[in-house]
Amino acid sequence: MNLDDIVRAVPGVLALYSAAPAVVTSARQLVAGAGDVSLVSVRENAEGAEIIASIGVGGDEQAPRIAAAVSAAILAAVPDGVSASVHVRVSRVLG
Amino acid sequence: MSALEEAGDGILAQRAADGDATAFEVLVRRHGPYLRAFAIRLTGSIADADDAVQEALIAAWRQLSTLEDTSKVRAWMASIVARKGTDALRSRRPADELDDERPGDDDAGPERQAVASSRMDALSAVLASLPEGQRQCWVLKEMGGYTYEEIADRLDLTPATVRGKLARARVTVVKEMEAWR
Amino acid sequence: MAMTNDPDAMGIGDTGYTIDDLSAYLDRGRTPAIAAIDTNAECQALLASMERVGAFGRELLAHDVAAQPAVDEGRIAALLATIGQEVRAGRDIPLTSPDPRATLSVTEGAVRELVRAAGDSVDGVVVGSCSLDGDVMAVGSPVRVALTISVVLNGPVRELAETVRQRVFTAVLAHTELSVEGIDVTVTDVHQPRRRLDEGSAS
Numbered sequence: 364m365n366l367d368d369i370v371r372a373v374p375g376v377l378a379l380y381s382a383a384p385a386v387v388t389s390a391r392q393l394v395a396g397a398g399d400v401s402l403v404s405v406r407e408n409a410e411g412a413e414i415i416a417s418i419g420v421g422g423d424e425q426a427p428r429i430a431a432a433v434s435a436a437i438l439a440a441v442p443d444g445v446s447a448s449v450h451v452r453v454s455r456v457l458g
Numbered sequence: 459m460s461a462l463e464e465a466g467d468g469i470l471a472q473r474a475a476d477g478d479a480t481a482f483e484v485l486v487r488r489h490g491p492y493l494r495a496f497a498i499r500l501t502g503s504i505a506d507a508d509d510a511v512q513e514a515l516i517a518a519w520r521q522l523s524t525l526e527d528t529s530k531v532r533a534w535m536a537s538i539v540a541r542k543g544t545d546a547l548r549s550r551r552p553a554d555e556l557d558d559e560r561p562g563d564d565d566a567g568p569e570r571q572a573v574a575s576s577r578m579d580a581l582s583a584v585l586a587s588l589p590e591g592q593r594q595c596w597v598l599k600e601m602g603g604y605t606y607e608e609i610a611d612r613l614d615l616t617p618a619t620v621r622g623k624l625a626r627a628r629v630t631v632v633k634e635m636e637a638w639r
Numbered sequence: 640m641a642m643t644n645d646p647d648a649m650g651i652g653d654t655g656y657t658i659d660d661l662s663a664y665l666d667r668g669r670t671p672a673i674a675a676i677d678t679n680a681e682c683q684a685l686l687a688s689m690e691r692v693g694a695f696g697r698e699l700l701a702h703d704v705a706a707q708p709a710v711d712e713g714r715i716a717a718l719l720a721t722i723g724q725e726v727r728a729g730r731d732i733p734l735t736s737p738d739p740r741a742t743l744s745v746t747e748g749a750v751r752e753l754v755r756a757a758g759d760s761v762d763g764v765v766v767g768s769c770s771l772d773g774d775v776m777a778v779g780s781p782v783r784v785a786l787t788i789s790v791v792l793n794g795p796v797r798e799l800a801e802t803v804r805q806r807v808f809t810a811v812l813a814h815t816e817l818s819v820e821g822i823d824v825t826v827t828d829v830h831q832p833r834r835r836l837d838e839g840s841a842s
Contacts, residue, residue: 422756426745426814427734434741449738452731453745456753456814464830465765469789472768476751477727479719486715491707495700512714519722528767581692581699599666600696606666625662632688635695 366403366437370416373436375429377457378419379403403437411446419455426453468529475522482519489532493539500543500597502586510543517542540602544594544612577638584634592627595620652681665689732775734816745815747771754786757810758803758824763791766803767827773820781820784811789828800824 370379382404406413414437420429430451441447462470462484473481493514497507518535525534585593591613598609606617606624613620650656654675656664664676665686676682729747736743751769758766766788773782784807790799804822811819 420814422753422810426749427743427816430734430743430745431737431741434736434738434743438738438740448740448742450742450744453734453743453749453814454728456745456749456756458756460833461759461765464791464833465789466828466830469765469767469787469828469830472787473755473766476755476768477748478752478755479722482722483715483719486718487710490710492704494710495703495707499700499703508714512718515718516721577695578699578702581695585696596696600693601700606663621659621663624666625657625659628662628689628692629658631692632685635688635692638695 365401366405366414366416366440367401369436369440370403370418370433373429373433375420375424376418376433377421378455380417380419380454382415382417382452411448412441413448413450414441415450415452417452417454419457420453422456422458426456429453466529467531468527471522471525471528471531474519475525475528479519482522485531485535486515489535492532493535496536496597496601497539497543499585499601500540500594501546502590502593506543506546510539510546514538514542536602537604540598540604540612577635580635580638581631584631588627588630591615592623592630595623596627596631599624651685652679654679654682656682658685661685662689730775732771732815732817733778735778747775750811750815750817753810753814754784754807757806758786758788760806761799761802763793763832764799764803765789765830771817775817778816779818782817783821783823784819785823785825787825787827789830790826791832792829796826800826 367379370376379402381400381402402417404415406415416433416437418429418433420426430453434449434451437449437451438447462473462481465481465484467485467488470481470485474485490511493511494507497510498504501507501510514535517538521538522531525531585596588596594613595609598604598612604612606620609615609620609624610617615623651658651661656673656676661676661682664673669677669686676686727748729751731744731746732750734743734745750771754769755766758764766786769784769786771782771784774780775782786803786807788800788803790796803824807822807824808819811817
């Protein structure tokens with residue numbers, strides 16, 4: 364499962380948007396993915412991996428709760444021993 | 459969307475400036491026909507007009523936050539159309555052309571060899587026969603309501619030149635429309 | 640005035656004013672008044688003609704507009720694709736994160752969108768612009784929400800504004816951690832509801 368699928372599977376996430384204009388992908392992906400371009404951006408720097416996800420949530424949910432759930436889901440997918448930081452950004456509240 | 463269609467231009471432009479593309483779409487549907495008609499008269503070409511309107515709408519979306527009186531969004535969009543429409547014509551022709559001696563090209567109306575069947579047809583034919591620069595000045599002044607300075611700025615001319623072209627255009631139009639008093 | 644063979648040398652109606660002058664005089668609104676032009680029959684006739692055909696031009700444009708088909712769907716689709724569906728993002732307004740490795744935020748654009756939706760949900764109200772005033776980047780710092788609305792005038796406007804205020808407050812509370820000090824609702828426009836299909840024809 365790649366990060367895009369993991370994020371989309373979180374209840375309350377209605378949409379996944381491209382996280383960053385310029386996506387730099389590492390040769391060693393954190394989580395193996397099949398797709399061409401992942402919407403969740405993964406960037407590697409000296410501190411480890413920097414993951415950014417831009418989501419849309421439903422109006423009848425609570426954005427803070429869903430954002431927290433998405434960050435937890437992403438962090439759970441990071442292999443042990445790998446240092447990662449996550450930014451979950453709620454870009455739209457739909458319907 | 460139906461509730462948005464009830465709303466006035468000002469409120470819609472405010473929403474669009476905040477990023478609501480649906481509100482912008484309502485504005486586009488509401489004023490698109492007017493912008494297109496104006497562009498066709500200005501450029502004398504349906505293809506040029508459609509390009510000008512499309513580019514103008516994209517520019518309008520991006521610059522909406524600069525519009526202070528949002529209730530004037532229609533006239534504001536028309537001024538962007540005027541800019542795009544005259545830019546296109548300028549960029550296609552060399553700067554030192556003598557096109558004022560040639561009639562402008564026009565595929566916006568049918569051929570009018572025979573007597574025009576209506577006053578509107580007659581005026582349409584006269585405008586199509588004007589040299590391009592004169593037509594642009596006349597359309598921008600009489601249909602667009604712009605000042606000599608604004609027209610001069612748009613067409614890269616002096617206000618005095620605009621005055622001259624406008625006067626010559628008016629003489630022609632008055633003469634040709636004599637029969638329709 | 641020089642003696643020439645040019646028939647225009649004496650100007651329109653021998654006033655000395657040229658067609659350029661008359662055209663500019665017309666566009667100046669005939670002020671300041673020039674007696675030589677105002678009292679000359681030929682000048683007046685020409686000015687009247689120029690004015691009349693100008694009006695024909697505006698009539699022609701109105702005719703053109705009426706004859707225009709509705710905006711082409713393909714062009715609308717292309718336009719919307721170009722301008723994109725992503726709301727203008729603005730700043731990342733912070734949310735508390737349970738995990739030090741995670742940063743959570745909601746964009747200003749998303750907040751504006753939910754404020755619009757909350758206001759729109761009130762019958763007879765269409766929200767215009769929305770702004771957040773205060774230090775939205777400091778969690779817990781007091782913030783005011785300001786929005787403009789257009790209303791249908793069929794009842795007390797104050798009640799409508801109050802309902803809008805309540806719904807906006809609920810929505811902002813649900814989706815942000817902003818400390819909302821107040822919500823300022825300003826009515827800037829009125830609009831008419833669409834006639835429903837089951838109503839009678841216009842009287």
